[in-house]
Amino acid sequence: MSVQRNTRSHFRGVCHVIAAVVVVVGFSATAQARNPYRKNFFDAYPSAVGTVLNTVPSQPNHCGVCHFDFGGGGMRNPYGLAVEATDRSEAAILGLDGDDSDDDGFTNGTEISDVTTYINTPTFPGLTPAIVGSVSNVDLADIQDHLVPSTGGDTTPPSVTVIVPNGGETYVGNSGTTVQWIAGDASGIAGINLYMSDDNGVTFRTIAKGLPNSGSYTWHVANRPTTTAWFRVVATDNAFNFG
Ligand SMILES: [Ca+2]
Ligand SMILES: [Ca+2]
Incomplete structure (x- = not known):
């Protein structure tokens, strides 16, 4: 031709993203093991409590800061992989503050807590527009404006x-x-x-x-x-x- x-x-x-439905066996055990790390994250970044990193309408109290599956479990996003490589303590999580885990040009700390420079803080330190298609169990409309810091x-x-x-x-x-x-x-x-x-x-x-x-x-x-x-x-x- x-x-x-x-x-x-x-x-x-128009973006069409088909969310994979993942069945996680032993989910409750995973969730119980995960909660301390989730708590450590929000202890490290108290300004993120109550924000899109904490809860969204389509998946309240989600695990999407670290997991592609916002319901929790399964594959970690780049930030989740970085956290997983530490002892996941509050101090270890803060130790990743200067890294750019998802390689979008902004440090994790900037994405999570810089509320003065950008209009859409916080943004996900483990998600970018290029990989957001890998998420599941969340409405993309809830998170799509919180992937990369923007000055507007x-x-x-x-x-x-x-x-x-x-x-x-x-x-x-x-x-x-x-x-x-x-x-x-x-x-x-x-x-x-x-x-x-x-x-x-x-x-x-x-x-x-x-x-x-x-x-x-x-x-x-x-x-x-x-x-x-x-x-x-x-x-x-x-x-x-x-x-
Ligand atoms: Ca980043
Ligand atoms: Ca990001």
């Missing part, structure tokens, strides 16, 4: 340039091809979503979501012959603007 240059900049896609000053969408394909290419179905883009933003790029249309831009299908801004991706082209295909790259910045 041939691919036309996509010059549209507005965002059409950036209303400018990211700049995105599609490099390959940029028009006229022919791809063979059921084979892999490398697509490339360049995206940038003053607040930093939180994630990249890729879409394609095989009906001249009327509807778009998702190719991939939540990719790092690496500039390239191997797209396995579906075997749906068309001469009116479009390729779209959507970047999200850390202030939640789309471009």
